Amino acid sequence: MSKIIFITGASRGFGKLWAKALLERGDKVAATARNIDDLADLIAGYGEAVLPIQLDVNDREAGFAAVEKANKHFGRIDVLINNAGFGLFGAIEETTEQQARDQMETNFFGLLWLTQAVVPIMRAQKSGHIIQVSSFLGLVTLPVLGIYNASKYAVNGLSETLASEVKGFGIHVSLVEPNGFSTDWSGASAVQAEPIEAYAPVKKAFFEGATPDSWGNPEATTNAVLQLIDSENPPLHFLLGKIAYSGVKQVYGERLAEFEAWKEVAVEAHGH
Structure with missing residues (x-):
């Protein structure tokens, strides 16, 4: 049976790829x-199977209206894919207040508003799947992406909590956590902070550390995402890409070792 999918940020990148793949299979x-x-090609190619909605996810009221429109049009919403977001490049000291607020507004609050809008619908249906497009940088960090890292850590904390709250309603929650892929996330869609010369060595090391192999092929994610959507027991954390897997595994191993090294001090601090 075909599913009803609500996806944000469908104009380019992952959003456009996944929307096409979903429409293509019915x-x-x-x-x-x-x-x-920017949705003209989807409309031309798939007709009434696609409902185009103009939306700035930062607008909470518009987000709720968009979800309600989709629910009335199709009669239900089986899957929400919160995909809209952008990258902010710059050292933390370099980042302006407005840049930091804009990053959190879109990557975190925009996702929160759409999540809040869809939960009552899925709760009434007693079924649904909320897919939050986070990042492996919601589990580990890289320099020069501090505020972006923070936005994705916030998404992860929110979504892990949500999963525990809505499980009894038949709603699944999944965090898609890609490494870097060759979309325009780091290109046209990205925002760059005004550079401070002192951070030039950090940036040089960061960018020189990336090789062509560091970036995944966006088209290769489609099958994985379709499998996630079709799973009867989808994972909460869903890594995309070999860099994400190896990077998270290494960092979490180091964290566990550090916890163990300070275990006695930590336990003693409990006081009794």
Whole structure:
């Protein structure tokens, strides 16, 4: 049976790829974008199977209205894919207040508003799957992406909590945590902070550390995401890419070792 998917940020990158793959196999998609003209190819290719919705996810009221529109149009929403977001590049000291607020507004609050809008619908249905497009940088960190890292850590904390709250309603929650992929996330969609010369060596090391192999092929994610959507018991954490897997495994091993090294001090601090 075909599913009804609501996906944000469907104008490019992962959002466009996944929307096309879902439509191609017969699902119906409510696709949102800031500029609805960017959805013209989906409309031309898939007709009534796609419901285009103009949406700035930062607008909470508009987000609720968009979810309600999709629910009325299709009669239900089986899957929400919170995909809208962007990258902010710059050392933490370099980042302006407005840049930091904009990053959190879109990557965290925009996702929160859509999640809040869809939960009552899925709760009434007694079924649903909320897929939050986070990052492996919601589990580990890299320099020069401090505020972006923070936004994804926030998404992970929110979504892990949500999963425990809505499990009894038949709602699944999954965090998709990709490493870097060759989308325009680090290109046209990215925001760059004004550089401070003192951080030039840190940035040089960061960018020189990336090789062509560091970046995944976006098209290769489609099958994985379709499997996630079709799973009867989807995972809470879903890594995408070999860099994500190896990086998270290494960092978590180091964290566990550090916890053990300070275990006696930590336990003593309990006081009794």
